[in-house]
Amino acid sequence: MxxxxxxxxxxxxxxxxxxxxxxxxxxxxxxxxxxxxxxxEAMKPVADARGDPRPLLPRIEEMIVFFRDLPDRFPPGSDRGDTRALPAVWTNRAGFEEAHARMMGQLAVLRDAAAAGDGGAFASAYAATGPQFCGGCHRPFRGR
Ligand code: HEC
Structure with missing residues (x-):
């Protein structure tokens, strides 16, 4: 007993x-x-003004480092608690990882445009990033 x-x-x-x-x-x-x-947010004024994106490189590099292991930040069991992650993160892992891979590709596009100092290329890459690549994962995988 x-x-x-x-x-x-x-x-x-x-x-x-x-x-x-x-x-x-x-x-x-x-x-x-x-x-x-x-x-x-910090990159928006530069994109809006089609300014020199080169000073943004450290931010983009930090994003690449953080996002690289984003899927590891969603281990099984972390679907419960103070989170807006939808169950689809775990039930549709392949889709989640695809959205993640697309994000990594887009971060490389942003980095290349910034490294080249190409304000126009950076502005159009930036404009696509939020709605298509952040939103492309948030719509199916993040609740309100
Ligand atoms: C592969 C999927 C995925 C991608 C890509 C993604 N996110 Fe998210 N994001 C999520 C999920 C899932 C959550 C909910 C996390 C939670 O509540 O545990 C989230 C939450 C957030 C939050 C809310 C954080 C909080 O709780 O206050 C912000 C801000 C955010 N994401 C910004 C971004 C930005 C900016 C990008 C693009 C540069 C991005 N995310 C790309 C999946 C993604």
Whole structure:
């Protein structure tokens, strides 16, 4: 009997520990995505003015580093808690990873345009990024 209680207590502790770990994963990915939103905001005036995009390179590089392992920030079990990620992230993993791959491709386009100092190419790549590539994942995979 005593043993059973211990086992139950340990089980509960393990469950609480797992829940805590997941809530950290969720908080961290949301924090990072907020930063990505801030990078997009900061780039907007340059795109609007077709200005020199070269100073934006460090932001784009940081986005590439963050987004590279985005799917790893959605481990199984992190669908519950303070998250707007839809179940489709886990039930349609192939679709999620496709949307992710498209994002990585677009970040390379942005980086190349910025590195070349091509304001026009950067402005049109930027204009497509939010609606097509961020939105292309948010529509099927993020709830309101
Ligand atoms: C491959 C899918 C995918 C791509 C690509 C993607 N996102 Fe998201 N994003 C999500 C998901 C899923 C959530 C919900 C995360 C959660 O609540 O746990 C989210 C949430 C966010 C949030 C809300 C963070 C918060 O909770 O406050 C912001 C801001 C955001 N994304 C910005 C962006 C920007 C900017 C881009 C494009 C540069 C982008 N995302 C591209 C899947 C994606």
């Amino acid at each position: 005593k043993n059973c209680l211990w086992m139950a207590a340990l089980g509960l502790l393990a469950m609480a520990g797992a829940a805590l770990a997941q809530s950290e994963v969720i908080a961290e990915r949301r924090e990072g995505l907020k930063r990505m939103g801030a990078h997009m």
